[in-house]
Amino acid sequence: MRTVDWVGGKVRFLDQTRLPFEEVYVETDDPDVLADAIGKLQIRGAPAIGVAAAFGVLLAVSPSQPSSAQDLPRRYLEVCDSLGATRPTAVNLFNALDRMRSVIRAASAAGGSELYNALLQEALAIQQEDVIACKRIGELGADLLTRRAAVLTHCNAGALATAGEGTALAVIKAAARQGKIDRVFVDETRPLLQGARLTSWELVREGIPVTLITDSTAGSVLRSQTVQAVIVGADRIAAIGDVANKIGTYPLAVLAREHGVQFIVAAPVSTIDVHTASGNLIPIEERNPAEVTHLAGIRIAAPGVDVFAPAFDVTPNYLISAIVTDKGVLMPPLGDALRRISVSA
Amino acid sequence: MRTVDWVGGKVRFLDQTRLPFEEVYVETDDPDVLADAIGKLQIRGAPAIGVAAAFGVLLAVSPSQPSSAQDLPRRYLEVCDSLGATRPTAVNLFNALDRMRSVIRAASAAGGSELYNALLQEALAIQQEDVIACKRIGELGADLLTRRAAVLTHCNAGALATAGEGTALAVIKAAARQGKIDRVFVDETRPLLQGARLTSWELVREGIPVTLITDSTAGSVLRSQTVQAVIVGADRIAAIGDVANKIGTYPLAVLAREHGVQFIVAAPVSTIDVHTASGNLIPIEERNPAEVTHLAGIRIAAPGVDVFAPAFDVTPNYLISAIVTDKGVLMPPLGDALRRISVSA
Numbered sequence: 001m002r003t004v005d006w007v008g009g010k011v012r013f014l015d016q017t018r019l020p021f022e023e024v025y026v027e028t029d030d031p032d033v034l035a036d037a038i039g040k041l042q043i044r045g046a047p048a049i050g051v052a053a054a055f056g057v058l059l060a061v062s063p064s065q066p067s068s069a070q071d072l073p074r075r076y077l078e079v080c081d082s083l084g085a086t087r088p089t090a091v092n093l094f095n096a097l098d099r100m101r102s103v104i105r106a107a108s109a110a111g112g113s114e115l116y117n118a119l120l121q122e123a124l125a126i127q128q129e130d131v132i133a134c135k136r137i138g139e140l141g142a143d144l145l146t147r148r149a150a151v152l153t154h155c156n157a158g159a160l161a162t163a164g165e166g167t168a169l170a171v172i173k174a175a176a177r178q179g180k181i182d183r184v185f186v187d188e189t190r191p192l193l194q195g196a197r198l199t200s201w202e203l204v205r206e207g208i209p210v211t212l213i214t215d216s217t218a219g220s221v222l223r224s225q226t227v228q229a230v231i232v233g234a235d236r237i238a239a240i241g242d243v244a245n246k247i248g249t250y251p252l253a254v255l256a257r258e259h260g261v262q263f264i265v266a267a268p269v270s271t272i273d274v275h276t277a278s279g280n281l282i283p284i285e286e287r288n289p290a291e292v293t294h295l296a297g298i299r300i301a302a303p304g305v306d307v308f309a310p311a312f313d314v315t316p317n318y319l320i321s322a323i324v325t326d327k328g329v330l331m332p333p334l335g336d337a338l339r340r341i342s343v344s345a
Numbered sequence: 346m347r348t349v350d351w352v353g354g355k356v357r358f359l360d361q362t363r364l365p366f367e368e369v370y371v372e373t374d375d376p377d378v379l380a381d382a383i384g385k386l387q388i389r390g391a392p393a394i395g396v397a398a399a400f401g402v403l404l405a406v407s408p409s410q411p412s413s414a415q416d417l418p419r420r421y422l423e424v425c426d427s428l429g430a431t432r433p434t435a436v437n438l439f440n441a442l443d444r445m446r447s448v449i450r451a452a453s454a455a456g457g458s459e460l461y462n463a464l465l466q467e468a469l470a471i472q473q474e475d476v477i478a479c480k481r482i483g484e485l486g487a488d489l490l491t492r493r494a495a496v497l498t499h500c501n502a503g504a505l506a507t508a509g510e511g512t513a514l515a516v517i518k519a520a521a522r523q524g525k526i527d528r529v530f531v532d533e534t535r536p537l538l539q540g541a542r543l544t545s546w547e548l549v550r551e552g553i554p555v556t557l558i559t560d561s562t563a564g565s566v567l568r569s570q571t572v573q574a575v576i577v578g579a580d581r582i583a584a585i586g587d588v589a590n591k592i593g594t595y596p597l598a599v600l601a602r603e604h605g606v607q608f609i610v611a612a613p614v615s616t617i618d619v620h621t622a623s624g625n626l627i628p629i630e631e632r633n634p635a636e637v638t639h640l641a642g643i644r645i646a647a648p649g650v651d652v653f654a655p656a657f658d659v660t661p662n663y664l665i666s667a668i669v670t671d672k673g674v675l676m677p678p679l680g681d682a683l684r685r686i687s688v689s690a
Binding site for chain 2: 019020021185186187188189190191193196197198200201204209210211212213214215216217218219220221223247248250251254255258292293295296298299300301302303304305306307308309310313
């Protein structure tokens with residue numbers, strides 16, 4: 001399964017809003033369609049958004065409508081900007097676009113096909129690096145699980161969220177192959193139910209036992225002492241190790257500490273944002289209230305209520321047992337560990 | 346609004362599964378229909394279930410089919426048993442039925458109409474006591490809120506859950522009348538959305554500002570330091586002060602303590618179960634998995650997953666700042682306070 005791919009000069013993606021009931025792949029050569037798909041969460045997950053955006057830049061110039069050479073860099077840069085305006089929190093998006101912008105600037109004097117090829121190589125590199133990062137995260141993270149027991153995860157940090165096997169789910173899948181996973185408790189993850197729809201679907205396909213719970217059942221599950229680790233992905237990791245991730249991650253981290261359960265964040269280094277000092281500086285996207293008040297087009301809430309619908313929350317570094325990256329496992333103090341990894345990168 | 350009432354020899358109740366979109370009152374003289382309504386959560390909320398069950402006992406003997414006098418007590422007791430088998434956690438149900446059983450035993454030698462009248466008086470007393478209890482809880486609880494600020498509640502502990510103004514919502518409504526409520530954050534309360542459907546509806550009708558959030562957004566809201574108290578109801582309070590309440594209450598209590606926010610439980614003394622020593626001995630109902638995997642009849646979860654669907658969780662006494670009862674506000678150590686109130690009752 002390739003969540004996002006470059007096929008025949010188009011971006012091909014699996015429409016995640018229709019999972020788990022329909023597997024519909026969409027192909028587009030229109031950057032606006034792609035930006036819209038990211039905004040609507042047809043493509044979602046921090047690493048997958050980065051890969052999609054990188055491919056999306058290639059759609060700036062239509063092969064059927066050749067432009068003058070001096071126009072090209074400007075048009076590519078404009079599409080970088082419009083893709084960058086889709087979602088504010090996941091830093092992989094901005095990191096991928098920054099890499100594409102660097103290529104545009106470096107190759108702007110070259111001809112159209114040379115610039116295009118340089119951009120294509122960069123986008124494919126971003127994709128391939130993520131595949132490798134997922135694999136490495138899985139291997140490193142599985143080592144943190146020392147016995148056969150249950151784990152708990154939130155949202156979807158799986159193949160659907162990345163170019164590879166996932167981040168948190170790569171750890172769980174690798175650990176399952178090593179016989180360390182009894183069962184995965186999956187938070188349904190309101191409002192958009194990525195746990196119920198996507199993570200459950202991925203794990204059932206892998207033959208890993210899954211128990212779906214409502215988000216607020218996690219407290220009872222962690223209290224039952226059957227869970228050895230909570231493992232989640234990340235949308236942005238600040239310099240001191242605070243982690244922005246799907247709304248509901250922070251309460252899980254508090255509950256994990258309350259019950260002496262390790263709280264593991266799994267993310268590629270492309271999710272680290274050394275330019276954002278701490279979590280309170282990470283921009284938190286607020287979603288459309290209708291995502292809370294409606295489900296499948298049906299109103300489920302009383303008319304007349306206000307809604308507060310942040311898509312993410314921030315887990316402070318002191319609640320995190322380890323951050324598993326493709327460049328190594330970071331242990332507290334996370335700020336120091338992140339500084340070391342950034343220097344060596 | 347009377348959630349459950351005795352009207353013309355029948356039980357009349359508001360079907361809460363159809364709120365907030367339709368206000369449908371159902372009248373029945375069939376105790377099986379009433380038991381089914383409790384099981385399906387058409388009638389819900391610990392005090393309201395107790396009141397409904399008390400009235401339901403009166404339906405054991407049809408006025409149109411007179412029985413022999415010696416049959417009557419047995420038939421009333423049978424209906425007590427069937428009503429008692431509907432839901433295991435809320436102790437108000439059992440307390441109300443125990444009171445009805447006592448009347449049956451005391452008046453069993455009397456004629457049919459005398460027994461019926463004694464049972465009717467007892468059921469009306471249970472209802473009236475709850476109305477008064479709600480009022481007193483509101484007054485006592487409002488005193489715990491010392492400034493104008495936001496509060497947060499979970500599920501529905503309002504007029505819909507009681508015979509009166511509610512428990513947690515009685516506190517909030519009384520405090521609002523005193524100008525102490527800026528805004529009420531309401532957890533939607535998955536899976537059955539009592540917060541989104543019922544509490545939001547009640548508070549909008551009262552003209553109190555409501556902000557609906559998903560359950561896992563409560564962590565971010567409490568962290569924002571705008572909330573002065575979390576206020577919830579209870580389904581059963583064990584002798585040492587552990588509280589069973591709607592699933593998701595326990596994580597809220599942990600988060601409230603994390604942020605120095607007082608965690609207030611509001612419940613009538615009929616919710617106290619001195620015969621259950623501690624929270625781990627409270628039977629926790631598990632609901633049908635379809636309540637998690639489906640919403641409004643639509644499947645929302647991937648096929649093939651297991652589901653863990655407890656309806657309640659237990660909040661240990663050390664996380665509770667105060668229990669507001671109709672007989673006074675209980676402060677820690679809650680076991681001692683509960684012992685004192687039981688002795689004086």
